[in-house]
Amino acid sequence: MSENTTHGIDSVGIWGGGFTGGLVGGIAMGLVLHLGANQIELLGGLVPGGGTAVAVGWTFHLIISVLFGLVFATLVSRTVGQELLETFIDYVIAGLAFGALLGLFAGGVLFPVAMAGAGVETLPLPFLPIPGIAGELVSALLFALGHLVYGLILGAVFAAINGVTPAAVERRTPLKR
Template structure:
């Protein structure tokens, strides 16, 4: 997809890109959260009736990731967005912005609501390598980084599924249209 061409999205690409981008982005984000500070297990602890916090955390996280991927697809496919987005890099930037906003929404609304629903007032942070405020800062930074990784991967996968390739790839492998 060069800068001077336009690309028409179809429903299979839009919803397939949203689903697949959400799933792959969720896996990438989940790895950041899990390997960084076991935050996936913490999320699983908020799922009522779960016996294995890690499995519940991954399951819940991936379901939410796919749903937000579909929301991204609905937003990214709107005419007002399509007028601004042309290149692979544009989709990645839109994905990063979506991930950043999602992180603010998740941290400021979704996570507190889930904590209230689970009857948890404060989160135990025994999984952090650093105690106290330093540990909380590491946790917050990993949470933010995870959402940016999610958005980056989501935007890139959505673009690729919809036939928008990075300019460097297109220069090396011209596609017949």
């Protein structure tokens, strides 16, 4: 049985789905980064300004998460996106791909730019439980996992807010009359 393929997205769903999906995905990703290797504190240390590195890191991370959620919403709501994305799984896969590309962009462009702006040449990694190259690998894997978690949740929340539900939910929901 196929999933819901008749959905219409309006501007409230686009922006509400992007904002909410970005925020919820950002919280989930932030927990992976914070609890896994305390990378939120590292992000906070790169942001100029006052406050504790953890609080600044969480604030900055969630703002960025919402902004990228709105970028995702803009992309998937375009005509070509609507032609390609029909089912709940399609949106989840699009979210995962977006999260993976975002991780590559963040790790390859945004993070190095932030480091240069903060005058940091190498990352201090004293918070990692494993020293040396193994610790750096753990840090990179958690960074990648965090972005995949973000994308997965972003795609799922965006779809749900816009009325695209998993096939299992469709089968169990009484028909509207």
